[in-house]
Amino acid sequence: MPELPEVETVMRGMSNALQNRIIQHATVHRHDLRWRIPASFSQTVSGRRITSFLRRGKYILVRLSGEMSILLHLGMSGKIVLDSEATPAPHEHVTFHMIEGDRVAYVDPRRFGALGLVETAAEETHPLLRDMGPEPLGPQFTAATLLAACSGRRAPLKSMLLDQKIVAGLGNIYVAEALYRADLHPALPAEALTRPAAGKLVKAIRTVLREAVEAGGSSLRDYVRPEGDMGYFQHAWRVYGRAGEPCPRCPGPPGCMGVERMVQSGRSSFFCPRHQKTG
DNA sequence: ATTGTCCCCTGCCCGC
DNA sequence: TGCGGGCAGGGGACAA
Numbered sequence: 001m002p003e004l005p006e007v008e009t010v011m012r013g014m015s016n017a018l019q020n021r022i023i024q025h026a027t028v029h030r031h032d033l034r035w036r037i038p039a040s041f042s043q044t045v046s047g048r049r050i051t052s053f054l055r056r057g058k059y060i061l062v063r064l065s066g067e068m069s070i071l072l073h074l075g076m077s078g079k080i081v082l083d084s085e086a087t088p089a090p091h092e093h094v095t096f097h098m099i100e101g102d103r104v105a106y107v108d109p110r111r112f113g114a115l116g117l118v119e120t121a122a123e124e125t126h127p128l129l130r131d132m133g134p135e136p137l138g139p140q141f142t143a144a145t146l147l148a149a150c151s152g153r154r155a156p157l158k159s160m161l162l163d164q165k166i167v168a169g170l171g172n173i174y175v176a177e178a179l180y181r182a183d184l185h186p187a188l189p190a191e192a193l194t195r196p197a198a199g200k201l202v203k204a205i206r207t208v209l210r211e212a213v214e215a216g217g218s219s220l221r222d223y224v225r226p227e228g229d230m231g232y233f234q235h236a237w238r239v240y241g242r243a244g245e246p247c248p249r250c251p252g253p254p255g256c257m258g259v260e261r262m263v264q265s266g267r268s269s270f271f272c273p274r275h276q277k278t279g
Numbered sequence: 280a281t282t283g284t285c286c287c288c289t290g291c292c293c294g295c
Numbered sequence: 296t297g298c299g300g301g302c303a304g305g306g307g308a309c310a311a
Contacts, residue, residue, distance in 0.1 A: 002304060034287085034306080058305080076304055077289075091289085110288045112305055155282060164306080171304055240304095265283065268302085285309080292302085 002058060002074040004136065004169030004209055005233065009216035010080055011060045014104075015053045017082050022049045022099045023064075030093040034075060034114040037094070044068060044117055045096075056123075057132050057168030067120045071128065075112030081105040133167045136205050141167055143198040150190035150198070157193060158186035158264055161205075170205065174212065176240045176270045178205040185276040186269040187262070211236065239270040247272035 002010065025046040031037045038044075048064035055061075062070040074080075081089070084105035088095060094106040094115060106115060118126045133149075134140035149166045150157070160166050161175045170178070179186050181204035184197060193201070215233035238248050243261035249272070250256035256274040263269070 006304080073305085075288095075306085108288095109290065110303090110305095112288070153281080159282085162305090173304060266285080267305095282311085283309100284311105286307090287305105290303090293300090295298090 002076075002078065003171035003174050004055075004058065005174070005212035005216050007058050007060060007074065007169070008055050008213050010074065011053050011055045013082070014060070014062070014080055018050050018062075018098075018104065019052070020049065023047070024097045024099045026097065027095045028093065029088055029095070030111075033093060033108065033111045034073070035116065037115050038117055041094075041115065041117060045070065054123075056129055057135070057164055058171070059129065061118075061123060063120055069118050069120045069123055071114070071116040071118050071123075071126065072106075073114040073128075075108060075110060075114070077110040078106065078108040078113035081107055131165050133163075133165050136167050136169055136209055141202065141205075143195065143202045146202055147193060147195060147198045150193045153190040155190055156186060156264055157184060157188045157190045158269060160190045167205070169209075172267055173237065173240045174205070174208055177208045177238060179276065180239045180271060181208060183275050183277075185278045186264060186271055188278050239272060241270065243270060247275065250274055 023045050026042045028037050028042055031039070045064060045068070048066055048068065050062060051065055052063040053060065054063065058073060060072040062072060064070065081092075082104055084092065084095065084103045086103070089105065089107055091109040092105045092107045093111070096104040098104065106113075116128075123129060134145065146167070150160055153160060158175055158179065161170050161178070162172070176186070178201065182197065182201040184193075184201060212233040215236060239259045242259045244258055246252055246258045247256050250258070256272065259270055260273050261268055261270055
């Protein structure tokens with residue numbers, strides 16, 4: 001589930017619990033995640049103090065003393081479990097043993113996530129981060145930059161928004177929600193995006209992400225517990241996962257038959273055919 | 280360069 | 296109760 005708001009929430013939870021604390025040592029139970037966890041991982045992080053956290057797109061950077069950073073991606077099913085049990089849980093791939101005696105676990109059943117190391121000074125030039133687009137909640141993400149990225153592109157608008165090089169942190173859920181709020185069809189050719197529509201879309205993206213971060217914040221503890229679910233924002237989804245349900249802004253049949261699902265690049269898109277037109 | 284397809288992996292839910 | 300099929304929040308590797 002982790003898209004920008006969930007990653008932000010996880011990072012805040014980690015920051016609250018782990019800021020300024022020292023990793024006594026780390027145990028890697030499985031190295032083969034999305035990429036191999038470096039063999040030096042355990043030795044490198046051991047004995048270092050956690051100094052700060054930064055989110056970049058869907059990545060979390062855990063800054064350690066000695067100018068070293070852990071680069072973390074949760075993939076589809078990654079979780080950080082605070083106060084984990086002494087016996088590693090199923091799919092617990094890394095255990096951080098803190099000097100106070102408690103443990104922090106990285107759990108990821110599907111193993112699409114990643115854990116790596118990067119010198120703090122080299123974060124920006126790391127191959128996984130250097131080509132990443134602007135933060136959608138930051139000043140660099142504007143209608144003008146989005147429009148420029150879409151110009152001459154015949155691929156669906158949805159694909160542009162999922163492309164982390166164009167804008168960082170959006171995933172399948174928030175793209176659907178933002179396109180709905182901006183009255184734009186996910187299959188609209190990107191090059192057909194008009195200036196006013198781009199402005200509306202940028203606002204919609206910002207608004208939905210802010211709302212979700214706030215909602216995540218209210219259920220912060222859930223994200224970092226083993227029983228954690230997706231938090232409260234799922235109740236606020238207007239179209240995602242709601243095929244067949246009424247569009248919140250439609251009067252209902254016969255004018256609108258409700259939210260539709262379509263498949264693009266093998267992934268589900270949800271939209272209201274009455275509000276979101278291709279033309 | 281751009282675009283679309285396939286694949287990685289495990290768990291869960293549904294229908295039979 | 297068991298089993299097969301489809302689906303899932305991400306994103307890299309390909310081929311055309």
